[in-house]
Amino acid sequence: MGSKSGQVSETPQERAQAEHAVAQMKDYRQRWLPLQQKLASTIEDEGKAGSSARALATGKASTDTAMAFQKSGEQLEKGLSDSGAAPGSSRANLAITGMGTDAAASTGLGHMMSEQSIDDAYTQGLGALTALGRGEKASVGSALSQQARQSASQAATDAQVSAMARQGDAQIAGQVAGFGIQQGMGGFGSMGKSGVNSSTPMDYSSGMYGTPQAGV
Amino acid sequence: MISGTPFLLADIDAEWHRIGPLVEGVDPRDNAGDDLRRCCREGSALCLISSDGVLVVSLQPDRYGTGELELFVRLAASWGGPGAIQRNDAHLDAIAKELGASRLVFRTLRPGMSKVLHPEWTVRCTEFERAVHG
Numbered sequence: 001m002g003s004k005s006g007q008v009s010e011t012p013q014e015r016a017q018a019e020h021a022v023a024q025m026k027d028y029r030q031r032w033l034p035l036q037q038k039l040a041s042t043i044e045d046e047g048k049a050g051s052s053a054r055a056l057a058t059g060k061a062s063t064d065t066a067m068a069f070q071k072s073g074e075q076l077e078k079g080l081s082d083s084g085a086a087p088g089s090s091r092a093n094l095a096i097t098g099m100g101t102d103a104a105a106s107t108g109l110g111h112m113m114s115e116q117s118i119d120d121a122y123t124q125g126l127g128a129l130t131a132l133g134r135g136e137k138a139s140v141g142s143a144l145s146q147q148a149r150q151s152a153s154q155a156a157t158d159a160q161v162s163a164m165a166r167q168g169d170a171q172i173a174g175q176v177a178g179f180g181i182q183q184g185m186g187g188f189g190s191m192g193k194s195g196v197n198s199s200t201p202m203d204y205s206s207g208m209y210g211t212p213q214a215g216v
Numbered sequence: 217m218i219s220g221t222p223f224l225l226a227d228i229d230a231e232w233h234r235i236g237p238l239v240e241g242v243d244p245r246d247n248a249g250d251d252l253r254r255c256c257r258e259g260s261a262l263c264l265i266s267s268d269g270v271l272v273v274s275l276q277p278d279r280y281g282t283g284e285l286e287l288f289v290r291l292a293a294s295w296g297g298p299g300a301i302q303r304n305d306a307h308l309d310a311i312a313k314e315l316g317a318s319r320l321v322f323r324t325l326r327p328g329m330s331k332v333l334h335p336e337w338t339v340r341c342t343e344f345e346r347a348v349h350g
């Protein structure tokens with residue numbers, strides 16, 4: 001209409017503006033695409049077997065377990081000592097060995113939970129990449145911090161439960177041993193409160209440690 | 217992700233299996249999708265996807281010759297539930313702002329769009345049509 005070719009040609013100013021618009025989009029893509037790709041590769045790397053994120057998580061789980069069992073171990077030793085089980089005695093050794101087994105089990109569980117948490121974070125990260133919802137990037141981080149909390153809390157609980165159980169077992173072992181000695185010395189007739197287990201401050205008749213169900 | 221929104225830069229060809237059906241619903245013209253894909257490949261349009269749907273946007277000089285840029289929304293379609301416009305309005309603002317645009321513009325073939333838009337949206341041109349006589 002307005003030109004010989006039948007098309008209205010752009011003015012130099014319009015052309016410059018159009019070029020500016022394209023340059024802006026190019027700049028936008030160049031700024032964001034690397035960040036997006038970095039997020040993708042970070043998530044991919046963290047998801048791989050033996051990744052640093054996995055090593056960090058399992059290492060933390062081991063440390064959490066070691067720290068929690070160390071503390072509970074000291075409490076157990078004190079508890080055993082208070083109840084009359086001398087350090088190095090078979091009762092004390094039984095309890096401490098049992099606690100070591102529990103610590104190993106707890107470490108294994110902690111590692112398994114860590115692996116699962118990293119898998120969860122990886123899945124969530126992939127979800128973010130395929131844009132499965134706003135805020136997914138935040139949930140990747142929160143899954144990892146959740147793992148850290150879970151690991152520490154699980155280790156502490158395991159250690160506490162183990163210490164209580166082992167102390168109880170040791171006391172039952174003491175009672176059984178005491179019972180055997182008592183039997184050897186005088187039979188059922190002489191069995192009394194003081195004869196059952198002198199090292200146990202608990203009253204046998206209360207049933208607190210006396211019944212097998214309560215201690216096992 | 218990009219511009220603090222849930223949108224990601226996407227390769228329109230790689231995502232076409234998801235985007236194609238949406239384009240057909242928005243613009244039934246045969247070449248509508250081809251044009252979008254060509255512009256994205258050439259770099260004159262950006263394809264952005266989120267869990268909610270897809271945006272294909274271009275920057276263009278404003279029609280008044282002021283030298284300002286406007287973000288022309290070539291395609292905005294959702295594979296989520298109703299209310300996608302309201303959910304993504306602020307995201308569109310964030311993307312437009314970072315791209316340096318001062319206005320948002322779109323065209324639609326769908327009647328009744330004004331009912332779902334915020335009142336600050338205005339119609340800036342009207343297309344007339346009639347049947348050819350005779």
